[in-house]
Amino acid sequence: MKTLHVDLGERSYxxxxxxxxxxxxxxxxxxxxxxxxxxxxxxxxxxxxxxKTLQAFAAFETGHVVLPxxxxxKTLETWNRxxxxxxxxxxxxxxxxVALGGGVVGDITGFAAACYQRGVxxxxxxxxxxxxxxxxxxxxxxxxxxxxxxxxGAFHQPRCVLADTATLQTLDSRQLAAGIAEVIKxxxxxxxxxxxxxxxxxxxxxxxxxxxLAFAIERSCADKAVVVAKDEREAGSRxxxxxxxxxxxxxxxxxxxxxxxxxxxxxxxxxxxxxxxxRLGWIGSADVExxxxxxxxxxxxxxxxxxxSADRFLELMAVDKKVIGGKLRLVLMEGLGxxxxxxxxxxxxxxxxxxxxxxxxx
Amino acid sequence: MKTLHVDLGERSYxxxxxxxxxxxxxxxxxxxxxxxxxxxxxxxxxxxxxxKTLQAFAAFETGHVVLPxxxxxKTLETWNRxxxxxxxxxxxxxxxxVALGGGVVGDITGFAAACYQRGVxxxxxxxxxxxxxxxxxxxxxxxxxxxxxxxxGAFHQPRCVLADTATLQTLDSRQLAAGIAEVIKxxxxxxxxxxxxxxxxxxxxxxxxxxxLAFAIERSCADKAVVVAKDEREAGSRxxxxxxxxxxxxxxxxxxxxxxxxxxxxxxxxxxxxxxxxRLGWIGSADVExxxxxxxxxxxxxxxxxxxSADRFLELMAVDKKVIGGKLRLVLMEGLGxxxxxxxxxxxxxxxxxxxxxxxxx
Numbered sequence: 001m002k003t004l005h006v007d008l009g010e011r012s013y014x015x016x017x018x019x020x021x022x023x024x025x026x027x028x029x030x031x032x033x034x035x036x037x038x039x040x041x042x043x044x045x046x047x048x049x050x051x052k053t054l055q056a057f058a059a060f061e062t063g064h065v066v067l068p069x070x071x072x073x074k075t076l077e078t079w080n081r082x083x084x085x086x087x088x089x090x091x092x093x094x095x096x097x098v099a100l101g102g103g104v105v106g107d108i109t110g111f112a113a114a115c116y117q118r119g120v121x122x123x124x125x126x127x128x129x130x131x132x133x134x135x136x137x138x139x140x141x142x143x144x145x146x147x148x149x150x151x152x153g154a155f156h157q158p159r160c161v162l163a164d165t166a167t168l169q170t171l172d173s174r175q176l177a178a179g180i181a182e183v184i185k186x187x188x189x190x191x192x193x194x195x196x197x198x199x200x201x202x203x204x205x206x207x208x209x210x211x212x213l214a215f216a217i218e219r220s221c222a223d224k225a226v227v228v229a230k231d232e233r234e235a236g237s238r239x240x241x242x243x244x245x246x247x248x249x250x251x252x253x254x255x256x257x258x259x260x261x262x263x264x265x266x267x268x269x270x271x272x273x274x275x276x277x278x279r280l281g282w283i284g285s286a287d288v289e290x291x292x293x294x295x296x297x298x299x300x301x302x303x304x305x306x307x308x309s310a311d312r313f314l315e316l317m318a319v320d321k322k323v324i325g326g327k328l329r330l331v332l333m334e335g336l337g338x339x340x341x342x343x344x345x346x347x348x349x350x351x352x353x354x355x356x357x358x359x360x361x362x
Numbered sequence: 363m364k365t366l367h368v369d370l371g372e373r374s375y376x377x378x379x380x381x382x383x384x385x386x387x388x389x390x391x392x393x394x395x396x397x398x399x400x401x402x403x404x405x406x407x408x409x410x411x412x413x414k415t416l417q418a419f420a421a422f423e424t425g426h427v428v429l430p431x432x433x434x435x436k437t438l439e440t441w442n443r444x445x446x447x448x449x450x451x452x453x454x455x456x457x458x459x460v461a462l463g464g465g466v467v468g469d470i471t472g473f474a475a476a477c478y479q480r481g482v483x484x485x486x487x488x489x490x491x492x493x494x495x496x497x498x499x500x501x502x503x504x505x506x507x508x509x510x511x512x513x514x515g516a517f518h519q520p521r522c523v524l525a526d527t528a529t530l531q532t533l534d535s536r537q538l539a540a541g542i543a544e545v546i547k548x549x550x551x552x553x554x555x556x557x558x559x560x561x562x563x564x565x566x567x568x569x570x571x572x573x574x575l576a577f578a579i580e581r582s583c584a585d586k587a588v589v590v591a592k593d594e595r596e597a598g599s600r601x602x603x604x605x606x607x608x609x610x611x612x613x614x615x616x617x618x619x620x621x622x623x624x625x626x627x628x629x630x631x632x633x634x635x636x637x638x639x640x641r642l643g644w645i646g647s648a649d650v651e652x653x654x655x656x657x658x659x660x661x662x663x664x665x666x667x668x669x670x671s672a673d674r675f676l677e678l679m680a681v682d683k684k685v686i687g688g689k690l691r692l693v694l695m696e697g698l699g700x701x702x703x704x705x706x707x708x709x710x711x712x713x714x715x716x717x718x719x720x721x722x723x724x
Contacts, residue, residue, distance in 0.1 A: 076438060080507075087509035090680065115477075118504060118515045142480060145442075147449035153480045154516065318452065 002218055006137055006225045008157060008232060015136050015161040017217050019210055022049060022125070022164045025056045031123055031159040034094030036061045040082055040109040041100040042069040045127050048170055053100050053125060060096075063089045067105065072258040074104045074144045076152065082112040093117040096159070102128035102175070103135050103262065107153070110141030114156035124158045127167040129179025129213070130263050133186070133220035136161040138228045138241070149249050155232065163221075165213045173206075173299065178263025180205055180298040181244075181270070183216050186223040188270060188291060189240050192337030194219050195294075202297045239341045243331040244269030247304075250316035254308045260301075267300035275353045277333040280345055287336050304357040313354050314347060364580055368499055368587045370519060370594060377498050377523040379579050381572055384411060384487070384526045387418045393521040395483055396456030398423045402444055402471040403462040404431040407489050410532055415462050415487060422458075425451045429467065434620040436466045436506045438514065444474040455479040458521070464490035464537070465497050465624065469515070472503030476518035486520045489529040491541025491575070492625050495548070495582035498523040500590045500603070511611050517594070525583075527575045535568075539661040540625025542567055543606075543632070545578050546656055548585040550632060551602050554699030556581050557656075564659045601703045605693040606631030609666075612678035616670045622663075629662035637715045639695040642707055649698050666719040675716050676709060 001018030016027055037060040041050050046066045054062050065085040067078055086095070099109035099122060106124055113122035126132045142153020168176065183205070187195030197219075198205075204212035224241065231238035247269030252260055274288045292302050304313075317328060329343045363380030378389055399422045403412050408428045416424050427447040429440055448457070461471035461484060468486055475484035488494045504515020530538065545567070549557030559581075560567075566574035586603065593600035609631030614622055636650045654664050666675075679690060691705045 076442060080438060083507055083514055084509070087507060087513060115504075115514050115516055117513060118502065118517055140480065142477075145445055145449060147446070151449060151479060152445055152477050154477055155480055 002214065004218060004221050004225065006157075006221075007229050008139075011139075011157040013158055013160050015163060015221055017132075017163045017165070017214055017221070019166045019214075020164065021162050022167070023052045023056055025059065027162060028056055028098075028123060028160065029059060031121075032057070032060060032096045033121055033159075034092065034096060036063075036089075036091045036095040037098060038062070038082075038086055038089070038091060038095060039064040039098040039100055040067065040105060040112070041065070042067045042102075042105050044069040045101040045105070049100060049127060049167065053098065057098070063091070067108065069104075070258050071104055071144070071252075071262065074108060076143055079108050079112055079143050082109065083116060086112075086116055091116075093120055095120050097122040098125060099123070100125045100127065101131075102126065103131040106131050106135040107141050107150075108143055110135075110139075110156050110158065111143060111153050114141055114154035119156070121159050122156070124161040126161065126163060128171055128175055129168055129217070130175070130182050131179075132163040132168075132217050133179060133224070134182045136163060137221050137224040138238075139232070149253055163217055165210050165217070168208060168213055174261060174264075176206070176208070177299040178261040178267075181263035181267040181295070181300050183220050184294055184298065185241075185243050185266065185270060186220045187337060188333070189223070189227075189243050189331075189339045190337060191219070191223050192335075194223065195337050199294055202294065206297075206299060237341070239329065240331055240339055243339050244273055246317055246328075246330055247272040250313050251305060251308065254312055254316050255305055260305075264301050267295050267298070268302060268304055271295060271302045272304060272353055272357075273330065273332055275356070276330070276345065276349055279349050279353060280332070282332065282334050283336065287333070291336060303361060304354055306358060306361045310351045310354040310358070314350060317350070364576065366580060366583050366587065368519075368583075369591050370501075373501075373519040375520055375522050377525060377583055379494075379525045379527070379576055379583070381528045381576075382526065383524050384529070385414045385418055387421065389524060390418055390460075390485060390522065391421060393483075393485055394419070394422060394458045395521075396454065396458060398425075398451075398453045398457040399460060400424070400444070400448055400451070400453060400457060401426040401460040401462055402429065402467060402474070403427070404429045404464075404467050406431040407463040407467070411462060411489060411529065415460065419460070425453070429470070431466075432620050433466055433506070433614070433624065434618075436470060438505055441470050441474055441505050444471065445478060448474075448478055453478075455482055457482050459484040460487060461485070462487045462489065463493075464488065465493040468493050468497040469503050469512075470505055472497075472501075472518050472520065473505060473515050476503055476516035481518070483521050484518070486523040488523065488525060490533055490537050491530055491579070492537070492544050493541075494525040494530075494579050495541060495586070496544045498525060499583050499586040501594070511615055525579055527572050527579070530570060530575055535661065536623060536626075538568070538570070540623040540629075542660040543625035543629040543657070543662050545582050546660065547603075547605050547628065547632060548582045549699060550653060550695065551585070551589075551605050551693075551701045552699060553581070553585050554697075556585070557699050561656055564656065568660060599703070601691065602693055602701055605701050606635055608679055608690075608692055609634040612675050613667060613670065616674055616678050617667055622667075626663050629657050629660070630664060630666055633657060633664045634666065634715055634719075635692065635694055637718070638692070638707060638711055641711050641715060642694070644694065644696050645698065649695070652698060665723060666716055668720060668723045672713045672716045672720070676712060679712070
C-alpha cells in the first residue's frame, strides 16, 4: 500500500492506494472523530462493497443510504435524500459521511457533508478509476442544475481517501476507459514523462494490471495535488485541471446528462483542445496525432457528436464556470505536457474546430 | 453613520449602521469585485426598497429575484429559485448576491452565495431589527428541512453589511418585538451593562427612536462579533449565542414554521432557560422575574404554547444541533448577563419547567 499526503495546512489528509484496502478498519477509524458514520453508495456499488465497508466501521453507530446510479441523478433531489437519512437517524454534527462509489456518489456525498448542519466530516472511498484519480484530490463537491453541470456545490476536503484497486476489477470497460481519460489528462497538462509512460503502458492499464493501475493513480493524484495545493479555491492556476472540460461539459449537457460519460466527454474535449491549439499554431499536427492516438488506444471517443451543432456547442460553452467577466478562458496546449489557461483565441477558431469534426463525420 | 469592523482575518468586513444608507452607491460599490449583481428580496420588502437598492448598484449589470415572504419558504425549493435566476442570466463566479430583507432572505441568499459555482460574494442589507442584530454577524447561512430548522447550510461571510435604521420604520410591531428579543439576548449572555441600558430604554426601542435603535444594533453586533471572532466555526464558545434557541427551535418546529416568529420563540426560550437555571439553583427568582419583565415589556410572549406537550418538546429538543454524542447541551445562566454552555442538568428538570408553564396556563 502507498500513502500520498495532500498538503493543505489544517485540511491536509492522506490518500491510501493499494489492493484490498476496503475491509481494513485501522485505515479509516483514526479519521472518524464522532461516533456516527453514514455510508452513502448507489445501487450498483452497494451490492458489491457496502457490507465490507460497513464492517470496517463496525466500531461506530452506522447507517447507509443507497442512491440511484448515474449522472442524471446528480441532483438536489438525490442530495436531499442524504439529509432525510441523517435526520431520520438523528445524526449529529460530529458524524462522518462515507462516499462509497464513483464520482457522482463522491460529489453528492461530499456536498452533503459540506452542508449538513453547516459542515461535517467525510471520507472518500472511490470505486471507479475516474473518481480515484479525480475526485480524491481537490475537495470539489456539488450537484448539477438543469441549466449547467456542477453549478451548485462547495469546496470541502475529505478526512482521508481509500483508493482500492481491487474495486477496479469489477468496473465495466467503458467506465475504466473514462477513468483513463483523466489519467491521460495529467500527462497532457504538465507531465510529459508520465505521458511517455502511458504510451508504453496503455495495454497494461486497459488490461487492469494492478501495479500499472496503482502507479497511474498515485502519479495522477500527486500531479493533481501539486496543482491544488497552489490554488485550493481555484482562483487561477488550478483551472489547468479543466483541460478538455469546457468542451466536455458542452457535450455532456448538450447530449443530455448520462448519455456520454464524463470521462468520454473530457477525452473528446482534450482532442478538441489539441486541435484548437494546433489551429492557433501553438503545437504541430504530429502532437495532435500523438494525443488523439493515445486517447483512442484507451478506447475513448475522439470525435465530437454530430447531433450537436457548432452554434449549440458555443452557446453551451458560454455558461461554463470558466467564463470570467464575459470572456471565455480555455486550457490549451503550448506543447504536449505543457498546457496553459488562456483567452488568446477567437470564438471563430472554436467554431472552425467543431465544424471540421462535423465535416469529417459527414 | 457608524462603522463596525468584524475581524475575521481575510474574511473581515464592515457593518455600516445609520439612517438612509440604502441609496448610497459609495458604501456598497467598493465591495463588488465582478460586474454582475443579483439582488434577492421578498414580496413584502421588494415593493418598498428594491428600486432604491438597484439604483445603488446602477454601475453594474443587475438582476433581481423576488421570493415569497415567510419562514415556511426557507426551503431548498426557494433556494433553488435563486440558482434558476443566476443561470438564466448566465451570472459568472465573480458575481455578487445582495440579500435585501429579513433573516430568511439573508439566510437563503447567503447559502445560495456559498454554493453558487462553489462560492460567490454576497452583501447583506438586512431590513428587520432581528436580521440587523443577528444575521449581520456570524456568517451562518442555510435553509430548513422538514425534520429540523437550519439543518442544511454553510458558513459564508458577507463582503459588507448595510443596516439602515430607516427600514425599521415600516416594520410591523410584531417583527420589531421579535428583533428586540435578540437584542435582549446579548444583554443576558454577557453584557449586564447593556441589560441595564435596555431596562431604561425599552420604551424608546418599541417607539422606534432612531438613536436608540442605532445604539442597540451597534452594541448587539459588537457583542456578537466578539463571540464569533473567538469561535468562527462554532466549535465551542459561540454556542452561547444560542441562548433560548434550543427551546425556541422546539417551539417553532412543534407549532409549524411561521406560526411563531423566530424572535418570539427565542424570547419564550430565554424565559425557559432562566427558569431552568433558577430550578438548578444558579440564579434567584428575582433574576427570573427581571428577565421575564424585560421580555414582556418588549411585547414578547413569555409563556410556552399549551398545545406543545412536554414529551413532544423534549423530543424536538433532541434533534437540535447542540446535541453532541447524544448529550443535550443548553445555554443557561449563572447570573443575568453571565451565561454558560452546559450539560449539568437533568432532562427531568426541563420537563418540570415546561409542565409548570402548562399548569399556569390551565
